[in-house]
Amino acid sequence: MVEVRNLTVSFEGQTILKDIDCEIQRGQTVAVIGESGCGKTVFMKSIVALVQPTVGRVLFDGVDLASLTPAELAVTRRRFGFVFQHAALFDSMNIFDNVAFPIRQNEEDTDEEEVNDRVRQHLAEVGLPEEVIYKRPAELSGGMQKRVGLARALVLRPELIVYDEPTTGLDPIMSDVINELILHTRRLYPVTSIVVTHDMHTARKVADRVMMFYPRRRLNSDQSQILFDAPPSQLEHAEDRRVRQFVRGEAGDRIREMNQGMA
Numbered sequence: 001m002v003e004v005r006n007l008t009v010s011f012e013g014q015t016i017l018k019d020i021d022c023e024i025q026r027g028q029t030v031a032v033i034g035e036s037g038c039g040k041t042v043f044m045k046s047i048v049a050l051v052q053p054t055v056g057r058v059l060f061d062g063v064d065l066a067s068l069t070p071a072e073l074a075v076t077r078r079r080f081g082f083v084f085q086h087a088a089l090f091d092s093m094n095i096f097d098n099v100a101f102p103i104r105q106n107e108e109d110t111d112e113e114e115v116n117d118r119v120r121q122h123l124a125e126v127g128l129p130e131e132v133i134y135k136r137p138a139e140l141s142g143g144m145q146k147r148v149g150l151a152r153a154l155v156l157r158p159e160l161i162v163y164d165e166p167t168t169g170l171d172p173i174m175s176d177v178i179n180e181l182i183l184h185t186r187r188l189y190p191v192t193s194i195v196v197t198h199d200m201h202t203a204r205k206v207a208d209r210v211m212m213f214y215p216r217r218r219l220n221s222d223q224s225q226i227l228f229d230a231p232p233s234q235l236e237h238a239e240d241r242r243v244r245q246f247v248r249g250e251a252g253d254r255i256r257e258m259n260q261g262m263a
């Protein structure tokens, strides 16, 4: 479904991603992990054409996203769902209108009765009670806001959904509610998911594949930036020491490097 070919992304002369090659199959859930600043979000945004490749290509169903006109890209983007780190809800709209927004925006012919049914169905799917419907985002807890963000992302039944740190800032129970919702969505239909996360519990629980990125600036030019690309069950046995240290949360050589001003 997604083919990433020789992807390089640079900003103002600084290379963040270099020569990334991978394929993501339909229905796969990929967790993208790695230390802060290694380029996880840039990778995820490149896949949904929110960031343009400096070199290389990203193909979605065989089509190079960079070759599309803005109008064609807008049509393709309807097949994508986005769950942002801070829910990114519209503060001035109530919860109903937030979730209805993508339908009203993209499927203008939908009558209000159907909009009503779909919004209520999606809010129920993420476990939100009826009484939140006419509240504003600021009146809900962070976990509830994330669930609204998820309902809004799912309301057009996207084929590809990207999650940017979906559990950051949530307590362990609410994090697990979000993990369960990601799994539940996958059970409902063969959505492809890319989950950028620092939460190893999330990576282990929801993903059938984990990709670990490493900061480009810490590598030699011939070294691959993807240190690990395998099912989560293999994380503990990864050959690369940096992967094992990362998943165990061990600083390793980093403290010495920091003291030497290298990190």
Ligand SMILES: Nc1ncnc2c1ncn2[C@@H]1O[C@H](COP(=O)(O)OP(=O)(O)OP(=O)(O)O)[C@@H](O)[C@H]1O
Binding pocket: 011, 012, 016, 034, 035, 036, 037, 038, 039, 040, 041, 042, 043
């Ligand atoms: N639009 C941009 N313009 C300039 N630099 C950018 C842009 N987007 C990202 N960067 C830089 O690219 C690097 C990687 O950013 P990215 O957000 O992908 O990291 P990350 O691995 O997701 O980190 P974190 O875990 O902290 O969110 C950072 O140094 C960031 O400052």
